[in-house]
Amino acid sequence: MDALFLHRIHFGFTITFHYLFPQLTMGLALVMVAMKTVALATGNERYNEAARFWAKVFAINFLLGVVTGIPMEFQFGTNWSQFSRITGGVIGQPLAMEGVFAFFLESAFLGLFLFGEKRLSPLGHWGSAVMVWLGSWISGFFIIVTNAWMQHPVAYRVLPNGTYEVTSFWQFFLNPWAWLEYAHNMSGAVITGTFVVCAVGALYLLENKFVEHAKIFLRVGVILGCIACVTQIFPTGDLHGRYMAKHQPAAVAGMEGLFHSQPGAPIVLMGQIDEEKQTIDNPLAANGVLSFLLYGTRAAEVQGLDKIPRENWPQPLPLLYYAYHIMAGLGTYFVLLMAVSAFLLWRGKLFTARWALWPLMLSFPLPYIANTAGWMTAEIGRQPWVVYGLMRTSQGYSKYVSAGSGLFTLLGFMGMYTVLSILFIVLVYRIIDQGPDLSSVAPDPQTAMAKA
Amino acid sequence: MGFIWFWLVASMIVTYVLLDGFDLGVGILHPFIAKTEEERTISVRSIGPVWDGNEVWLIAGGGTLYFAFPLLYASAFSGFYLALMVVLWLLIIRGVSIELRSQIPMAVWRTFFDGMFCFSSALLAIFFGAALANVIRGVPLNSEGYFFLPLWTNWLPGVDPGILDWYTVLGGVIALVALAAHGALYLAVKTEGNLQARARMVAQRGWAALAALTLISLPASMLVRKDMLNNYRAFPLAFAIPVIVLLALGGMIFFSRKGEDRKAFASSCVYLAIMLVGAAVGLYPRLLPSSNDPAMDITVANAISGPHTLQVGLIWWLLGISLALIYFVFVYRMFRGKVSAGGEGYGH
Numbered sequence: 001m002d003a004l005f006l007h008r009i010h011f012g013f014t015i016t017f018h019y020l021f022p023q024l025t026m027g028l029a030l031v032m033v034a035m036k037t038v039a040l041a042t043g044n045e046r047y048n049e050a051a052r053f054w055a056k057v058f059a060i061n062f063l064l065g066v067v068t069g070i071p072m073e074f075q076f077g078t079n080w081s082q083f084s085r086i087t088g089g090v091i092g093q094p095l096a097m098e099g100v101f102a103f104f105l106e107s108a109f110l111g112l113f114l115f116g117e118k119r120l121s122p123l124g125h126w127g128s129a130v131m132v133w134l135g136s137w138i139s140g141f142f143i144i145v146t147n148a149w150m151q152h153p154v155a156y157r158v159l160p161n162g163t164y165e166v167t168s169f170w171q172f173f174l175n176p177w178a179w180l181e182y183a184h185n186m187s188g189a190v191i192t193g194t195f196v197v198c199a200v201g202a203l204y205l206l207e208n209k210f211v212e213h214a215k216i217f218l219r220v221g222v223i224l225g226c227i228a229c230v231t232q233i234f235p236t237g238d239l240h241g242r243y244m245a246k247h248q249p250a251a252v253a254g255m256e257g258l259f260h261s262q263p264g265a266p267i268v269l270m271g272q273i274d275e276e277k278q279t280i281d282n283p284l285a286a287n288g289v290l291s292f293l294l295y296g297t298r299a300a301e302v303q304g305l306d307k308i309p310r311e312n313w314p315q316p317l318p319l320l321y322y323a324y325h326i327m328a329g330l331g332t333y334f335v336l337l338m339a340v341s342a343f344l345l346w347r348g349k350l351f352t353a354r355w356a357l358w359p360l361m362l363s364f365p366l367p368y369i370a371n372t373a374g375w376m377t378a379e380i381g382r383q384p385w386v387v388y389g390l391m392r393t394s395q396g397y398s399k400y401v402s403a404g405s406g407l408f409t410l411l412g413f414m415g416m417y418t419v420l421s422i423l424f425i426v427l428v429y430r431i432i433d434q435g436p437d438l439s440s441v442a443p444d445p446q447t448a449m450a451k452a
Numbered sequence: 453m454g455f456i457w458f459w460l461v462a463s464m465i466v467t468y469v470l471l472d473g474f475d476l477g478v479g480i481l482h483p484f485i486a487k488t489e490e491e492r493t494i495s496v497r498s499i500g501p502v503w504d505g506n507e508v509w510l511i512a513g514g515g516t517l518y519f520a521f522p523l524l525y526a527s528a529f530s531g532f533y534l535a536l537m538v539v540l541w542l543l544i545i546r547g548v549s550i551e552l553r554s555q556i557p558m559a560v561w562r563t564f565f566d567g568m569f570c571f572s573s574a575l576l577a578i579f580f581g582a583a584l585a586n587v588i589r590g591v592p593l594n595s596e597g598y599f600f601l602p603l604w605t606n607w608l609p610g611v612d613p614g615i616l617d618w619y620t621v622l623g624g625v626i627a628l629v630a631l632a633a634h635g636a637l638y639l640a641v642k643t644e645g646n647l648q649a650r651a652r653m654v655a656q657r658g659w660a661a662l663a664a665l666t667l668i669s670l671p672a673s674m675l676v677r678k679d680m681l682n683n684y685r686a687f688p689l690a691f692a693i694p695v696i697v698l699l700a701l702g703g704m705i706f707f708s709r710k711g712e713d714r715k716a717f718a719s720s721c722v723y724l725a726i727m728l729v730g731a732a733v734g735l736y737p738r739l740l741p742s743s744n745d746p747a748m749d750i751t752v753a754n755a756i757s758g759p760h761t762l763q764v765g766l767i768w769w770l771l772g773i774s775l776a777l778i779y780f781v782f783v784y785r786m787f788r789g790k791v792s793a794g795g796e797g798y799g800h
Contacts, residue, residue: 059551066504067547071540073514077529078536081598084529088522089757093765096519099512100772107508108779111501116786157758163522165758398530400600409537416541423548427555 006406007079007397012379013410014071016372017417021065023371026140026186027193028058029133034220036126050216051129052117053436054197059114060427064420071413079406083386083396089165090156090172091146098142106135140189141182148178150387151378152247164390180243181378184236187228188374191334192367194225198341199364200432202357210435215351218360222345226338232331238293244381245294248388249303251381254314255324256290258304265290265302269329273321278305314383323376330370337363453762454737454752457520460769462732464513466725469580471506473724474717475499477635479546479573480628483566485639485654490793491647492566496550498642498791502783503550507543512776519765523597523755524739531591531599532583535615539579546572574628581627585620588731589613589676590743597750609676611744619676626665630727633658634720637704640713642791652708655716659705666701666727670694673734677741680734693730697723 032051039047073095076084084092109131117125149156155171156164166172201217204210245252253259257268259278267290271283288298295302305313314320337359344350350357382388386396478499486495499506518525529536545568553565589609591599604614607621616624636655640648674680684690703719735741739755742748756762 060555063547063551066507067544070507070511070543073511073518074529074536074540076518077525078533079530081526081530084518085522085526085597088518088525089761092515092519092522092525092757093761096512096515096765097768097772099508099515100769100776103508103511104505104772104776104779107505108776108783111505111783112786115501119786159758163758165761166764167760169764398526398533400598401530401533405533409534412537412541416544420544420548423552427552430556 001403001407003399003401003403003406004394004397006403006410007401008393010079010406010410010413011075014068014075014413014417016375017413018065018068018072019371019375020368021061021068022136022140023189023192023368024061024196025058025065026136026189027191028054028061028196029129029136029193030190031193031197031220031224032058033126033129033133034224035216036129038220040122040126046212046216049436049438050213050220053213053431055114056431057196057428059110060424060431062110064424068417068420079398079401080386080396081398081400083391086162086391086396087164087387089159089163090153091149093166093172094142094145094149098139102135102139102142106132106139109135137186140186141178144182144185145173145175145178147378148175148181151181151382152177153387153390177243177247180236180240184232184240184374187231187236188367188371190224190228191232192371194221194228195334195364195367197221198225198360199362202361203432204435205351206354206357206361210438213436218341218350219345222338222341222350225334226342229331229334229338233335237331242294245302248381250305250308250312251314251320251377252294253303253305253308254317254320255377255381256302257321258290258302260306261301261304263291263299263301264288265300265304267293268325270325273318275317312384314381316380320377320380323373323380327370327373327377330366330373334363334367334370453759454756456766457756457762458732458736458739458752461513461517461520462728464509464516466728468506468509468513469724469728470721471509472503473631473634474638475503475506475635476573476577477631477633478639479550479569479635480577480632481570481635481639481651481654482573483570485636485650486647489562492562493554493793494643494647494791495639496553496569497793498639499550501787504547505780505783507547516769520757520762521739521752521755522757524750527593527597527599527750528587528740531601532586532615533600534603535579535583535601539576542572542576542579546576577628577631578624581630582616582620582624584627584728584731585623586615587740588623588673588680588735589617589619590741590749592744593740593742593748593750595748597748597754609743613743619672622665622669622672626662626669629658629662629665630720630724633662633704634717634724637708637713637717637720640708641717644790648713652711652713655708656705659701659708663701666697673731677734683733683736690733693726693733696726697730700726 032054035047035051035054038044039051076091076095109128112120113125113128113132116128120128149172152175154175154177155166155168157167159165197217198221201214201221204214205218241252256265257271257273257280258265264287266283266285266287268280269284269286271280271285273280291300291302292298294300341350341356341360344353344356384392384394386393478495482492482495486492514525549565549569549572553562553569556562586601591601592612593599601613601615604616605612607614607617609617609619613620633655636651636658639651640655643651684693700719700723704716704723707713707716707719737752738749739752740750742750757765
């Protein structure tokens with residue numbers, strides 16, 4: 001194991017584990033704002049109870065996001081010092097701004113949101129939920145701007161000492177790549193949030209527990225989830241893909257497994273990639289569709305990997321290909337599931353359609369997989385560059401941190417994150433098992449009669 | 453521009469130490485001061501709504517350092533690799549302990565997390581103190597501005613030191629005692645009854661140790677870094693710094709004995725802030741001195757970002773920090789007053 005490989009795995013492992021939490025934080029924050037808004041507008045206390053229930057899950061999830069997030073910022077310096085030194089003047093800026101503009105906001109108002117409900121007016125408490133939501137989404141924005149500059153560097157110049165500087169603050173933040181990536185990423189986070197909320201709602205209905213709250217979970221979850229699932233593919237995924245084809249042809253060729261440039265390029269829905277023979281085994285393909293999706297006409301030529309020098313191929317290529325296909329395949333399934341659920345909700349049949357509640361309950365892990373696969377597509381697709389076209393990944397890691405030190409701390413993180421995973425699962429299971437707190441609610445005459 | 457950013461970053465680090473310092477201090481003392489379950493709940497609750505925001509100063513300060521002085525960030529973070537990784541693990545353990553201890557009503561669960569809260573807080577205080585001492589002592593920088601320090605060598609601050617030697621251990625011990633006293637004075641402000649009495653007693657006993665260590669640390673620093681006083685000689689006004697440190701030390705014990713806890717806590721804030729300012733004045737314009745050759749020092753001039761970046765940065769930094777200060781005033785006002793163990797909010 002060489003040092004470059006270990007530093008890549010070190011960052012890859014810790015960021016993958018970290019991002020399991022913020023995606024739910026950002027998605028759930030929106031769901032809670034929706035619930036608090038309905039509660040404020042209609043005075044329906046059930047929606048407040050629903051929000052309070054999710055706030056308990058949110059608190060633990062947020063905590064794990066924070067404690068696994070600090071290592072991310074540190075690792076720029078510890079494991080990627082060459083990269084930090086050269087580009088710190090550019091990407092240090094959004095990272096500093098994330099702390100200054102997002103984390104202060106988020107942490108201050110999360111305290112109020114979690115501990116201050118009795119001290120604040122209903123409007124004030126709603127406001128604290130909105131601030132937490134804003135904080136988490138602004139934080140996501142700064143990270144995406146950072147990543148977008150690595151994917152598609154804009155508005156920079158090289159200083160005499162070889163380091164980079166931003167030439168235009170606004171152009172840097174208006175990087176088109178950043179906005180496409182942000183839109184695609186945030187709807188992905190909403191999908192995770194809504195699928196988790198729907199899963200708990202479906203579980204309660206199938207178990208015939210906490211029925212009133214379960215219906216709220218499903219109503220809010222399916223409506224927001226359906227919008228997000230559609231947005232994920234069109235327009236955000238579509239636009240992002242086209243922009244990528246223009247600026248990172250190697251990544252798109254690798255994602256699609258397109259070894260040879262051709263007009264009327266097919267899209268491979270399924271198949272196993274063989275990098276040595278440069279073919280796809282057992283392809284399930286649709287002719288001309290890739291050309292159409294990227295350029296609007298079936299005749300357009302799509303650049304294949306043959307046009308790219310071998311040393312510039314994204315590595316590991318098979319992983320890129322599979323990550324992309326897993327993301328796209330799951331994304332399609334999400335639309336189907338949510339479209340059917342939304343239709344049933346509209347017809348008033350969702351709450352009794354057990355055949356639909358089962359997949360809603362079981363599907364919650366899939367958005368985590370899809371979001372992870374999407375990020376792997378973006379990050380492996382950019383290889384072998386750490387800053388696309390400017391700096392190779394092999395030039396970026398800390399030369400003076402040996403492979404042995406890297407492995408030592410990687411194993412440490414693996415052990416620690418295993419423990420965190422167990423704690424998280426146990427504690428969230430307890431919250432779901434206990435259900436929404438009914439103690440503050442006057443007994444509903446109907447349920448009282450049903451019990452009698 | 454370099455001068456401004458040096459002091460902006462320094463001010464964020466000072467703010468971090470003052471704020472997270474008291475919740476680290478509460479952690480260090482937690483199992484010893486708070487005896488009953490009710491007292492321990494109060495102890496954790498006294499920092500519950502604020503510890504996370506306090507820790508953000510570390511993240512925002514680190515980000516700002518990265519942005520303003522990329523070479524320093526790259527060099528120091530990779531050079532102190534193992535120590536920083538341990539700091540990260542301790543931060544994880546600490547955050548989890550604070551938030552999860554009250555999740556399950558089981559004595560074993562709570563005792564375990566009380567212990568972890570104390571262990572991680574104490575070690576973090578020691579590491580932060582040792583880190584500052586490492587910066588003052590200097591590290592063996594090479595011509596590219598990099599280094600890699602083992603955790604320890606022969607425990608002597610020579611040309612080839614380890615992260616831990618007698619001087620940096622002294623720095624760690626001072627930080628431990630200073631933050632424990634800081635935390636005790638904070639607890640005295642936020643609590644009543646037995647807990648408050650014990651907090652005052654600990655603060656007053658710890659004070660004697662702190663005063664002795666502070667008096668040792670001043671000559672020790674001058675021994676390890678002989679040019680520490682150059683800036684002081686150039687600006688004699690700076691000699692007010694040690695005087696203020698001693699006055700603040702006096703204020704801590706004076707007000708604590710009189711039961712004026714808020715003033716005692718404020719004195720502790722002044723003490724910590726001015727100790728750090730004193731170190732910063734001694735270092736400037738160096739950011740990370742070399743232990744073998746002054747020509748290789750990482751300084752403000754050779755580590756600073758491009759001029760355009762920093763001008764724009766000044767605008768958003770002032771805006772962002774003003775907003776942050778508003779949130780902090782709002783949150784601390786909202787949770788002002790004594791803490792009780794009665795049911796309110798989730799967790800804690």
